[in-house]
Amino acid sequence: MLRREGLSKLTGRERYVDDLPLEDFLWGATVRSPAARGRISDIIFGDGVDWSEFVIVDHTDIPGRNAVYLMEYDQPALAPGYVRHVHEPVLLLAHPSREMARRALREVQVIVDVDPPALDFRTLPGPDLIQYGENNVLKRLSIQKGDVERALGESPIVVEGVYETGAQEHVYLETQGMLAYLDGEVLVIKGSMQCPYYVVKALKPALNRSEEEIQVIQTPTGGGFGGKEEFPSMVALHAGLLALKSRMPVKLIYDRTEDMVATTKRHPSQVRHRTGVDENGRLIAQEIEVVMDGGAYLTLTPVVLSRAIIHAAGLYHCDNVSILGRAMFTNSVPYGAFRGFGNPQAHFAVERHMDVIADRLRMDPVELRRINMIRDGQTTATGQVISDGVDRLQIVDRALALSDYERRRREHWVRNPEHRYLRRGIGMAAFYHGAGFTGSGEVMLDSRLHVEGNPDGKVQVLCASTEMGQGQVTIFTQLASDRLGYDPAEISIAEPDTHRVPDSGPTVGSRTAMVVGRLVERACDDLCRKAGVEIGAPGALVKEAIIAWHSAHPGERLLGKARYEPPPGIEWDEENYVGDAYGAFGWAAHVAEVEVDLRTYDVRVLDFVSVQDVGTVLNETLARGQVQGGVAQGISWALLEECVWKDGAMENGQLTNYIIPTSGDLPPIRVEFVEFPYEHGAQGAKGIGELPLVGAAPAVLNAVAAATGRQPTEIPLTPERLMALLANGDR
Amino acid sequence: MSDGRDDPIRISFTLNGEPTTVEVSPSERLLDLLRYRLGLTGTKEGCAEGECGACTVYLDGLPVDSCLVPAYQVRGRLVETIESLDPEGMAHYHARGTTQCGACTPGVVMTAEWILRHRDRLETHTVRELMAGNLCRCTGYDGIIEGIEGALEDREAG
Numbered sequence A: 001m002l003r004r005e006g007l008s009k010l011t012g013r014e015r016y017v018d019d020l021p022l023e024d025f026l027w028g029a030t031v032r033s034p035a036a037r038g039r040i041s042d043i044i045f046g047d048g049v050d051w052s053e054f055v056i057v058d059h060t061d062i063p064g065r066n067a068v069y070l071m072e073y074d075q076p077a078l079a080p081g082y083v084r085h086v087h088e089p090v091l092l093l094a095h096p097s098r099e100m101a102r103r104a105l106r107e108v109q110v111i112v113d114v115d116p117p118a119l120d121f122r123t124l125p126g127p128d129l130i131q132y133g134e135n136n137v138l139k140r141l142s143i144q145k146g147d148v149e150r151a152l153g154e155s156p157i158v159v160e161g162v163y164e165t166g167a168q169e170h171v172y173l174e175t176q177g178m179l180a181y182l183d184g185e186v187l188v189i190k191g192s193m194q195c196p197y198y199v200v201k202a203l204k205p206a207l208n209r210s211e212e213e214i215q216v217i218q219t220p221t222g223g224g225f226g227g228k229e230e231f232p233s234m235v236a237l238h239a240g241l242l243a244l245k246s247r248m249p250v251k252l253i254y255d256r257t258e259d260m261v262a263t264t265k266r267h268p269s270q271v272r273h274r275t276g277v278d279e280n281g282r283l284i285a286q287e288i289e290v291v292m293d294g295g296a297y298l299t300l301t302p303v304v305l306s307r308a309i310i311h312a313a314g315l316y317h318c319d320n321v322s323i324l325g326r327a328m329f330t331n332s333v334p335y336g337a338f339r340g341f342g343n344p345q346a347h348f349a350v351e352r353h354m355d356v357i358a359d360r361l362r363m364d365p366v367e368l369r370r371i372n373m374i375r376d377g378q379t380t381a382t383g384q385v386i387s388d389g390v391d392r393l394q395i396v397d398r399a400l401a402l403s404d405y406e407r408r409r410r411e412h413w414v415r416n417p418e419h420r421y422l423r424r425g426i427g428m429a430a431f432y433h434g435a436g437f438t439g440s441g442e443v444m445l446d447s448r449l450h451v452e453g454n455p456d457g458k459v460q461v462l463c464a465s466t467e468m469g470q471g472q473v474t475i476f477t478q479l480a481s482d483r484l485g486y487d488p489a490e491i492s493i494a495e496p497d498t499h500r501v502p503d504s505g506p507t508v509g510s511r512t513a514m515v516v517g518r519l520v521e522r523a524c525d526d527l528c529r530k531a532g533v534e535i536g537a538p539g540a541l542v543k544e545a546i547i548a549w550h551s552a553h554p555g556e557r558l559l560g561k562a563r564y565e566p567p568p569g570i571e572w573d574e575e576n577y578v579g580d581a582y583g584a585f586g587w588a589a590h591v592a593e594v595e596v597d598l599r600t601y602d603v604r605v606l607d608f609v610s611v612q613d614v615g616t617v618l619n620e621t622l623a624r625g626q627v628q629g630g631v632a633q634g635i636s637w638a639l640l641e642e643c644v645w646k647d648g649a650m651e652n653g654q655l656t657n658y659i660i661p662t663s664g665d666l667p668p669i670r671v672e673f674v675e676f677p678y679e680h681g682a683q684g685a686k687g688i689g690e691l692p693l694v695g696a697a698p699a700v701l702n703a704v705a706a707a708t709g710r711q712p713t714e715i716p717l718t719p720e721r722l723m724a725l726l727a728n729g730d731r
Numbered sequence B: 001m002s003d004g005r006d007d008p009i010r011i012s013f014t015l016n017g018e019p020t021t022v023e024v025s026p027s028e029r030l031l032d033l034l035r036y037r038l039g040l041t042g043t044k045e046g047c048a049e050g051e052c053g054a055c056t057v058y059l060d061g062l063p064v065d066s067c068l069v070p071a072y073q074v075r076g077r078l079v080e081t082i083e084s085l086d087p088e089g090m091a092h093y094h095a096r097g098t099t100q101c102g103a104c105t106p107g108v109v110m111t112a113e114w115i116l117r118h119r120d121r122l123e124t125h126t127v128r129e130l131m132a133g134n135l136c137r138c139t140g141y142d143g144i145i146e147g148i149e150g151a152l153e154d155r156e157a158g
Helices: A006-010 A098-107 A148-154 A196-207 A231-246 A256-262 A301-311 A343-361 A365-372 A392-403 A405-418 A441-445 A472-484 A512-531 A539-552 A620-639 A696-708 A719-728 B030-037 B087-096 B105-117 B119-123 B127-133 B142-157
Strands: A026-032 A038-045 A055-057 A089-095 A108-114 A137-145 A157-165 A177-183 A186-191 A214-218 A250-253 A269-277 A283-295 A321-329 A422-434 A448-453 A459-462 A491-493 A558-563 A585-597 A602-613 A669-673 B009-015 B018-024 B056-059 B062-065 B078-080
Touching (some): A006 B087, A006 B105, A026 A098, A026 A108, A026 A231, A026 A256, A055 A231, A089 A098, A089 A231, A137 A301, A148 A269, A148 A283, A148 A321, A157 A343, A177 A231, A196 A214, A196 A231, A269 A343, A283 A343, A301 A321, A301 A422, A343 A365, A343 A620, A365 A392, A365 A422, A392 A405, A392 A585, A392 A602, A405 A696, A422 A696, A459 A472, A459 A512, A472 A512, A539 A558, A602 A620, A620 A669, A620 B142, B018 B030, B056 B105, B062 B105, B087 B105, B087 B142, B105 B142, B119 B127, B127 B142
Parallel strands (some): A026 A250, A186 A214, A283 A321, A459 A491, A602 A669
Antiparallel strands (some): A038 A108, A055 A089, A137 A321, A157 A269, A177 A186, A177 A250, A269 A283, A448 A558, A585 A602, B009 B018, B056 B062, B056 B078
């Protein structure tokens, strides 16, 4: 099926929040902290504008609790006198003219009595830097399997490595934006978001309003990648506060720089590996420490850390594993959800480390992976028995065959010594990603979904899942039409409006097709049951039955309902991090071929092959697009994207100096799917959105290692870093 | 108090084939004029500094970033936006995954259509090179390039 909203996007007719027709409204703007940490001693309003024309909101205007609630109440909506990161919101302004609102921002001076900021997450803070708990540790987690200390002591070879990754900005092409207005006594929020019910959850305590008094509607969303998971709650709250105070509609649209410097990013990380292996390359012990920069507020950091440590040992079997995870408070912009959610950091380290081990053993890195790759019946670090029937070696073999790995490798060995300044290399990464929420997370979400049969026999899916480019509207249409035997044109997907649709959970974590899609199928079945027609009956009969039901029940609604039920046999011990972390894993292998220019230290990716098991592929074009887009973000995280920091502020908040790839910077990304259906996912689907990003960076860096004979350990591997690495020798 | 620098300027130009007359302020961008005053919201703002191409329109037939064009400069000229394109021509883009989130898409399609109308450029450049002025964060560009290649083959055959 073709992307349902595709034509309206291609022709420019799709209306995003900033495209909605609106009259008599105010433009909102956000005054932010200039300092990373300190007490606000004064706010000076300059005389360049007439302040009587402005609506001004500060923390005292917040009717309820001053917090953007998701996991904790720690992050203020507006700083109440003390700031903890640069660009923390302090005041809100609104004016009928956008130009005047922007001018006013330049007229306000927030004066901060600066305290020393904690800016390095890698070292434990001195006493003057402590601001969270005893030692700025936001969260500690641990996984223990076997006896690592003993096993390391008995290992003939121990290989150590330290791997670091930088912050990454989402750069969704549509910036954050919200519209807020009062409809009677209901506060209506419309805007760009992944999770309408997260916005409701944040607004209720802050505005002291009930769910009935807050209506959140998602508008077509121009990219999310996790950046519109939790952050839109902040923008919505700000727009809402301005609308409540002014009693006028308020539009709050971030410009690119504000969006880049002030919103969440991917957590920077430092991961240490100490690995015991025998001479044949068999893993004996893995000791791993994952440290992440959480930034100034909690956001979703504990969950990101959790996903990171669960995946940190890679897709290998090892009897002795110790993984310690620690997320640190710093006075940086809060880090948050970003496609992969901790797993890209974990896999950058472990998949880079596997090549380092292979190098030490003088062994083929593919062979090292083959020997240790988890087989059915073996267990992950949390003790989860893998028994999904997926042929992981087949995935690796397919990626090697498609990329012509062996032949290229031999060609490079011949070619590299002959060329004056170009070095080619080919590298691979094998990896996995748990789909859906971790452990008992899906049970706690308690997702619900309705499928409504209308009097004319047409059907509408009511859910809070959102379309942000990944194809949710198309996939849900397909699933409902297949299940009911309907023409897709007779299926509609309701606008995500919290006053109309049930809470089917957030659109995150590669859960939508697999988990919520399964609810679509089950709600369709329930609709058939209620309409009195056999499940699986031809569409014409289902339609007839729906029409007949309405004749017999005039004025009533015919709703097929489904509520999440966990697959049988899943057990997770949240206290000890033992058990079945995920119902299903997607498995994949990437192969990257690169060319390094020793004159410029530029790394060019010449070829990229991705083989993925995402269960049943529901829509080939959409699935391929997910993989290619994820890989592109992973390649550019590895090579291009660097947040430059100065005193806690991102200095390069523009697309001219924060570089994301153009078409010219990327090779064609060649994708193949190997399908191992998952019986509890919709039509056998598993998660797809995050998996492809996870292994891209290590594949690229392993190729650089093959090309240069050096072992890079840090990304982004900018030309400057590569130059230092090649000049200084191994590190 | 006015020294005339902020006085509105009256301009006439051709917008999507229609004669158009408006008053603009000296600092007004073509992008804002189109989006907020003329209701042509198909043209998107992505970066406001000529880097991403989401705001691409044709000015006298050439693709330009409308965020960098002062509105008064279009006086007497031809401006064409995404709204002027024939939806019939979108089939290949639709089928091959050219659009995902859609925020870069109108700009991408404007550049793509310009390539289709200027095939001689393909003698010296690849589609991949010609598309390097439009940033997309969703597709990894393969869906865009394949969509254009499909349209090229189709219109050659037609």
